[in-house]
Amino acid sequence: DGGITQSPKYLFRKEGQNVTLSCEQNLNHDAMYWYRQDPGQGLRLIYYSQIVNDFQKGDIAEGYSVSREKKESFPLTVTSAQKNPTAFYLCASSNPGQEEKLFFGSGTQLSVL
């Protein structure tokens, strides 16, 4: 079945540590996105990539980094510069077009030890 796989489902970060969240898709989608979700809030865009080897900052990119070396993979690194990393992180993908919808992974819950 085609879809988006995020791993791990739960992740714990120690102070000063960088952690990487994995996102893989087999939908052959060009575009991929990372969102942060905090309780009682909507989704906020961290980074997005519309094509391999290219990505742009979203609304809250500070303290995060990404890479897009392969079409199917878009890992997110939460760096030590992100002082409040505890949140639910969602990866999504889509294909370009006027009506394209987002396909979401099942998310990673990141907590600080």
Add this chain to the structure above:
Amino acid sequence: AQSVTQLGSHVSVSEGALVLLRCNYSSSVPPYLFWYVQYPNQGLQLLLKYTSAATLVKGINGFEAEFKKSETSFHLTKPSAHMSDAAEYFCAVRGPNAGKSTFGDGTTLTVKP
């Protein structure tokens, strides 16, 4: 600029009762509008979308939404609530691309037996 306002962060209905979740939007261009549902600890999945065709849009699980341009609204309804409808619902307006959609803060639907 675009924005989405979901009226009511929590809605509680009895099983079998009408579900009404409210969404108002603002957009400088004809909007593409979406409703997504999120079950606990999972990603979002598309319920329905409006893309300038019929103003009454039918989605999955018996949900539908009506686009009213004069009221800038896109409220989600279901005639008879089921226990399995308990989840968080997000309204979104599409931006320049799908990933730059603007999401509302979400409405948590509780269904009482």
